[in-house]
Amino acid sequence: MRKGVMRPGHVQIRVLDLEEALVHYRDRLGLIEVGRDDHNRAYLKAWTEIDRFSVVLRQAEEPGMDFMGFKVTGPDVLQQRKQELIDYGCVVETIPAGELDGCGERVRFDSPTGHFFELYAEKEQTGKWGISERNPEAWPEALKGMRATRFDHCLLYGEDIDGTSALLQQVLGFQLSEQVLDRDNGDLRVAAFLACSMKAHDVALVRHPENGKFHHASFYLETWSDVLRAADLISMHDIPLDIGPTRHGLTHGQTIYFFDPSGNRNEVFTGGDYTYPDHPVVTWDAEQLGKAIFYHHRQLNENFLGVVT
Amino acid sequence: MKYSISVLGEDERFSCNADQHLLQGMQAYRIGMPMLRLIPVGCRGGGCGVCRVRIVSGDYEASKMSRKHVTEQEQAEGIALACRVYPSSDLEIELAPRVQVEKNSE
Numbered sequence: 264m265r266k267g268v269m270r271p272g273h274v275q276i277r278v279l280d281l282e283e284a285l286v287h288y289r290d291r292l293g294l295i296e297v298g299r300d301d302h303n304r305a306y307l308k309a310w311t312e313i314d315r316f317s318v319v320l321r322q323a324e325e326p327g328m329d330f331m332g333f334k335v336t337g338p339d340v341l342q343q344r345k346q347e348l349i350d351y352g353c354v355v356e357t358i359p360a361g362e363l364d365g366c367g368e369r370v371r372f373d374s375p376t377g378h379f380f381e382l383y384a385e386k387e388q389t390g391k392w393g394i395s396e397r398n399p400e401a402w403p404e405a406l407k408g409m410r411a412t413r414f415d416h417c418l419l420y421g422e423d424i425d426g427t428s429a430l431l432q433q434v435l436g437f438q439l440s441e442q443v444l445d446r447d448n449g450d451l452r453v454a455a456f457l458a459c460s461m462k463a464h465d466v467a468l469v470r471h472p473e474n475g476k477f478h479h480a481s482f483y484l485e486t487w488s489d490v491l492r493a494a495d496l497i498s499m500h501d502i503p504l505d506i507g508p509t510r511h512g513l514t515h516g517q518t519i520y521f522f523d524p525s526g527n528r529n530e531v532f533t534g535g536d537y538t539y540p541d542h543p544v545v546t547w548d549a550e551q552l553g554k555a556i557f558y559h560h561r562q563l564n565e566n567f568l569g570v571v572t
Numbered sequence: 573m574k575y576s577i578s579v580l581g582e583d584e585r586f587s588c589n590a591d592q593h594l595l596q597g598m599q600a601y602r603i604g605m606p607m608l609r610l611i612p613v614g615c616r617g618g619g620c621g622v623c624r625v626r627i628v629s630g631d632y633e634a635s636k637m638s639r640k641h642v643t644e645q646e647q648a649e650g651i652a653l654a655c656r657v658y659p660s661s662d663l664e665i666e667l668a669p670r671v672q673v674e675k676n677s678e
Contacts, residue, residue: 279618279636324639326619503616526619526638569671570614570622572638 266436267340268459273332274417274480277323279525281305284320287523291500292482293408294318295392300364309413309482310392310403315365317414326525326572328477331417332381341384345370347434374430376421377474409493409531411482416464418478420471420571427468428455440464440538441513445549453549458538463514476571479528486533487517493531497521506567512555513547527572575659579610580666594654595623616655621671623654630663
């Protein structure tokens with residue numbers, strides 16, 4: 264049952280060098296730089312997003328993810344979910360409006376996999392970038408690089424993915440859309456894909472011995488041709504490639520993976536499945552994991568599985 | 573300027589330009605030979621830690637890398653991520669992994 268959690272609204276990513284990272288996220292991914300703050304953070308958004316920002320880059324000594332935020336439908340829902348998170352046993356911190364430029368009050372909570380998530384109800388709405396609200400054209404002509412259209416989801420690594428899945432499902436109304444089960448280990452769940460919308464996933468979790476790890480932040484492109492064009496840009500600018508262009512078995516998205524200048528993984532993808540509330544969970548067997556992850560190569564890739572920040 | 577890089581316990585060495593990091597040198601084309609896989613290759617951005625090495629001898633420049641994988645003191649003692657090491661002389665290095673992945677990248 265949905266509980267008023269609408270969409271992934273932001274992710275704060277730690278980078279080793281802010282200027283280098285900005286060139287990557289702005290000029291290569293094609294996000295729009297919308298501002299900086301006095302905590303050495305840069306704010307960006309993808310052009311179709313109506314809110315002021317979705318990606319925050321923070322210069323730090325260790326790359327990785329600080330937190331991922333979800334937007335809820337309103338202030339009442341925010342307060343209800345906050346109380347339920349406290350009742351569920353989460354460590355909950357309220358962050359005042361304005362700590363992130365243009366964002367309202369945020370409710371931050373921890374999770375069994377060691378990741379921090381946030382909920383918020385309000386963020387300054389600046390509208391889609393480069394096109395007008397009334398009689399909008401198809402796309403703005405001034406886009407750069409891969410022309411990412413939206414911040415779509417994150418994949419996070421940690422030990423107790425059942426714990427984090429239960430929290431997201433029970434308290435925040437996420438739906439388990441896809442999973443990978445290991446039959447040789449009593450159907451141990453090794454991956455969980457969760458949706459708060461009708462997308463294939465809004466956040467995904469993979470079982471991993473170390474908690475709090477960041478596998479990738481993903482951005483949506485319009486077409487397969489855009490994914491191939493992204494691959495060209497990755498070569499043109501000598502960006503470290505992880506794998507692709509290819510298709511996933513899980514969610515069936517068409518995808519390519521690469522790294523930002525601090526070693527954080529990015530994905531750009533298109534297509535893929537959708538999730539209605541009455542959809543049964545799609546299950547892949549761990550013995551088919553090669554095909555589940557890379558539908559064409561059908562081979563496990565140690566780097567994709569093991570390299571995280 | 574090209575320098576010769578050797579890895580302790582390995583017979584094969586590779587050459588690396590001063591403007592290349594060690595993994596770029598290692599992965600260069602060699603006529604009729606398979607690509608060298610002496611050091612594991614990960615994110616190539618100083619973030620994931622899989623290419624952690626110790627420089628046994630030689631001079632090099634190192635660019636910024638994750639403090640989670642190389643502390644300031646370790647860096648002073650010659651620990652570095654190979655993707656952030658640019659040689660300025662011949663180098664002898666050894667693997668110093670803390671994050672394990674197989675050497676099968678690309």
